[in-house]
Amino acid sequence: MYEDGLPPLRDVISRYELNARKSLGQNFLTDLNLTGKIARSANGLGGSSLKDSIIYEVGPGPGALTRALLMNGAHKVFAVEMDPRCIEALAQVKKTYPGRLDVIQGDALKIDEQKLIGDTGGRPVKIIANLPYNVGTALLVKWLTLKEWLPWYSSLTLMFQKEVGMRIIAEPRTKAYGRLSVLGQYRSEAKIMFDVPARAFIPAPKVTSCIVSLTPREERPDIPKQEILEKVVSAAFNQRRKMLRTSLKALGQDPLPCLEAANIEQTSRAEELTVADFCRLAKSYE
Numbered sequence: 192m193y194e195d196g197l198p199p200l201r202d203v204i205s206r207y208e209l210n211a212r213k214s215l216g217q218n219f220l221t222d223l224n225l226t227g228k229i230a231r232s233a234n235g236l237g238g239s240s241l242k243d244s245i246i247y248e249v250g251p252g253p254g255a256l257t258r259a260l261l262m263n264g265a266h267k268v269f270a271v272e273m274d275p276r277c278i279e280a281l282a283q284v285k286k287t288y289p290g291r292l293d294v295i296q297g298d299a300l301k302i303d304e305q306k307l308i309g310d311t312g313g314r315p316v317k318i319i320a321n322l323p324y325n326v327g328t329a330l331l332v333k334w335l336t337l338k339e340w341l342p343w344y345s346s347l348t349l350m351f352q353k354e355v356g357m358r359i360i361a362e363p364r365t366k367a368y369g370r371l372s373v374l375g376q377y378r379s380e381a382k383i384m385f386d387v388p389a390r391a392f393i394p395a396p397k398v399t400s401c402i403v404s405l406t407p408r409e410e411r412p413d414i415p416k417q418e419i420l421e422k423v424v425s426a427a428f429n430q431r432r433k434m435l436r437t438s439l440k441a442l443g444q445d446p447l448p449c450l451e452a453a454n455i456e457q458t459s460r461a462e463e464l465t466v467a468d469f470c471r472l473a474k475s476y477e
């Protein structure tokens with residue numbers, strides 16, 4: 192038994208026969224000290240404490256992170272899980288924390304989170320999740336490309352493969368720098384909080400993971416519309432070895448006037464542009 196009076200995660204996994212399914216990106220955590228560290232790393236992000244916050248969690252699995260969130264005082268957790276076996280396993284956690292955990296069976300890619308959470312009573316919402324690797328990037332892009340900004344959440348604390356984390360925080364002129372770096376950094380502060388070794392998971396993945404935090408920044412006048420920035424960034428990185436005067440033709444108009452207006456050399460390549468350069472360029476397309 193742990194201090195929450197619930198059985199160890201390994202027992203939950205074997206009792207509910209949660210043999211991991213690759214198709215669902217299942218790698219389960221079992222150490223509540225580690226998940227406690229993840230939960231506490233979200234404290235204070237975006238100016239809100241864990242205790243005051245409503246948490247949106249994707250893929251609670253057998254519940255290692257969910258339990259840590261509740262143990263560390265999260266006001267309420269909404270958890271969306273695709274695997275019905277895990278929903279069953281979480282029933283006991285729900286009972287231990289009456290009224291503080293809602294588990295919803297569904298696909299996080301399709302869910303309207305705001306509708307699901309409903310009235311927050313003015314409380315901040317944090318997204319904290321050990322994401323399934325197969326849909327982690329798609330979910331991040333979903334949350335970073337919301338039209339309404341500041342978004343409905345005050346911070347993101349997410350587990351990714353280390354390589355994806357490095358892409359999110361990458362600087363220009365590096366191999367890891369790309370679409371995800373610009374999306375991650377243009378209107379939020381992105382940081383790697385700490386690494387999580389493969390041995391922390393059941394089954395152990397082949398690679399190291401890391402916890403990434405992203406805190407949204409206020410909209411500023413020099414920030415372009417998200418859908419335009421996305422188009423420019425995608426066109427530029429889709430042909431990252433080509434000069435921008437060529438790669439940006441994919442946008443369907445002569446790129447030279449926009450490059451000139453943004454004060455960017457037409458012979459530059461995507462990976463040489465800073466996030467600020469991309470913002471200026473997208474502004475000139477706007």
Ligand code: SAM
Pocket residue numbers: 215216217218219220221249250251252253254255256257271272273274277297298299300320321322323324326
């Ligand atoms: N949070 C648990 C932990 O840390 O041990 C499990 C993490 S595991 C990497 C990812 C979880 O996401 C699995 O439980 C899986 O069933 C669930 N999942 C996969 N795809 C999903 C989706 N599209 N929507 C919601 N949950 C999903």
